[in-house]
Amino acid sequence: MGELLKIFSKDGNIPFGRIDTKLINDFKNFLLAAPQGGGKKGTLSQNSAATYFSIFKAALKQAFVDGYISVDLSAKAKGIAEEESRREFLTIAELNTLAKTPCDNPIIKRAALFAALTGLRHCDIQKLHWGDIQKVGEQYRLNFTQKKTKGVEYQPISDQAYKLCGTPGDIDRLIFEDLPDPSWVSRPLKRWIEAAGIKRRITFHCFRHTFATLQIAGGTDLYTVSKMLGHTNVRTTQIYAKVVDKLKDEAANAISLDLNTDDID
Helix, strand or coil: CHHHHHHHHCCCCCCHHHCCHHHHHHHHHHHCCCEEECCEEEECCHHHHHHHHHHHHHHHHHHHHCCCCCCCHHHHCCCCCCCCCCCCCCCHHHHHHHHHCCCCCHHHHHHHHHHHHHCCCHHHHHCCEHHHEEEECCEEEEEEECCCCCCEEEEEECHHHHHHCCCCCCCCCECCCCCCCHHHHHHHHHHHHHHCCCCCCCCCCHHHHHHHHHHHHCCCCHHHHHHHHCCCCHHHHHHHHHHHHHHHHHHHCCCCCCCCHHHHC
16 A cells, blocks of 8 residues: 555655545546556456555545544545455365365465465465464464454464464474465466366465355354454455355255146146
8 A cells, every 4th residue: 555655646745735536536546557566467456446445545534533634535535346256165075175186285285275274365374383373272273463454363273274284393483384475376276276176267365265155154154254354344254145145046946856737736
């Protein structure tokens, strides 16, 4: 967000006196065509632009509350509509098949299955240390700070998820040592997915989607899943509920009988 503001303002400085509805709309249009940053090619997704603009509006609101600007400009600015993106996920059967399928990079396999059991993002799994795991009674839990939201999380994990971590080490040692960066994960992950006979395009992030979808399908309430995913707004989690509802609709029509009127009268 800070880097985008620097690009937009040219010098990284936007005095409160310059902020008006035109500047706000100009910034909105800028976000819709802004570069991704971080060495990535292309522009921001519409959903990312929507998130950044919401943060910008919240900052304007706070500036008004604190008296830095005399008009509530945030109330005059219409937000960016989010697109409903497809959430690809794996079934329990596919996860079990993957668990039995060798991967030429075992760290990727362990980390991906860990993501399916915990819902953690790649960036958070990559920086987990043994000191981030605690055992309270019979329950293991993670104490970590999300890289994306900066939220401090206290998340219980299953015994199976803990076993995927491997042999415990010093508290400063990474749990998933040598887990490649996202740009180096895709090829070995694709080979593993194909070796398991799965034909769909599955990315590492799909294992997080898998956790969310299977949790909701299994009866876990939306609020709890939202907290376990570290979402700052439960509305972000609702997309998974829609996926589950669609699956239920498909399941309702999955059984078809060869009936005619004479058979049932």
